[in-house]
Amino acid sequence: MSRPAAVLIGSPGSGKSTVGRALADRLGVDLLDTDAEIERRAGKPIGDIFVEDGEDAFRAMEREVVAEALAGATGVVALGGGSVLDERTRADLAGHHVVYLEVEFADAARRVGLDTARPLLLGNPRARLRALLQERLPIYRELATTTVSTSEYSPEEAADRIVEALEGTADA
Numbered sequence: 001m002s003r004p005a006a007v008l009i010g011s012p013g014s015g016k017s018t019v020g021r022a023l024a025d026r027l028g029v030d031l032l033d034t035d036a037e038i039e040r041r042a043g044k045p046i047g048d049i050f051v052e053d054g055e056d057a058f059r060a061m062e063r064e065v066v067a068e069a070l071a072g073a074t075g076v077v078a079l080g081g082g083s084v085l086d087e088r089t090r091a092d093l094a095g096h097h098v099v100y101l102e103v104e105f106a107d108a109a110r111r112v113g114l115d116t117a118r119p120l121l122l123g124n125p126r127a128r129l130r131a132l133l134q135e136r137l138p139i140y141r142e143l144a145t146t147t148v149s150t151s152e153y154s155p156e157e158a159a160d161r162i163v164e165a166l167e168g169t170a171d172a
């Protein structure tokens with residue numbers, strides 16, 4: 001059965017999309033960023049999906065795209081930060097190389113604060129991010145088979161650490 005080389009999870013601003021690109025280049029495989037795939041299918045940016053269709057509609061699309069990616073992708077998969085809130089997705093992650101990109105709160109807040117493309121963080125990004133993380137950090141930690149810090153490592157260094165971890169697993 002085919003499966004992704006690695007699945008990246010973590011907070012908004014942890015660097016899933018950026019490290020995902022570096023890791024896919026390093027491994028010579030495709031990157032499937034589920035947010036980009038949702039935008040492609042919807043024909044509009046995530047922000048417009050939230051405003052025009054609502055978060056529930058976004059989560060339904062996300063669930064579909066994530067389920068397909070986990071069942072069919074062979075390269076690197078970068079998930080959206082909230083995708084692990086769906087228990088079906090948590091169940092589907094069993095048996096995968098799940099890489100949790102850990103990040104210091106201050107770094108994530110600075111990174112997302114510079115970017116207006118995350119509708120859930122509009123208004124007060126720091127406060128919104130803190131609330132999201134309170135719920136999600138235990139979930140990310142529980143799901144992780146490998147953890148790499150993007151506060152400590154650049155995207156390229158983080159990709160190198162992930163490759164080492166994948167090589168260290170018996171069935172990599």
Ligand SMILES: Nc1ncnc2c1ncn2[C@@H]1O[C@H](COP(=O)(O)OP(=O)(O)O)[C@@H](O)[C@H]1O
Nearest residue numbers: 011012013014015016017018111150153154155
């Ligand atoms: N060490 C690092 N690893 C990953 N991204 C970083 C790092 N340092 C700064 N960034 C920046 O953080 C921003 C958010 O990264 P992104 O990949 O969009 O995160 P996510 O997909 O997890 O929300 C990007 O602009 C990226 O360039």
Ligand SMILES: O=C(O)C1=C[C@@H](OP(=O)(O)O)[C@@H](O)[C@H](O)C1
Nearest residue numbers: 011012013035080081082118119
């Ligand atoms: O945390 C979340 O619920 C979300 C994170 C975003 O992805 P990133 O984690 O890549 O920023 C994107 O899926 C959407 O805005 C919702």
Ligand SMILES: [Mg+2]
Nearest residue numbers: 016017035080
């Ligand atoms: Mg992303």
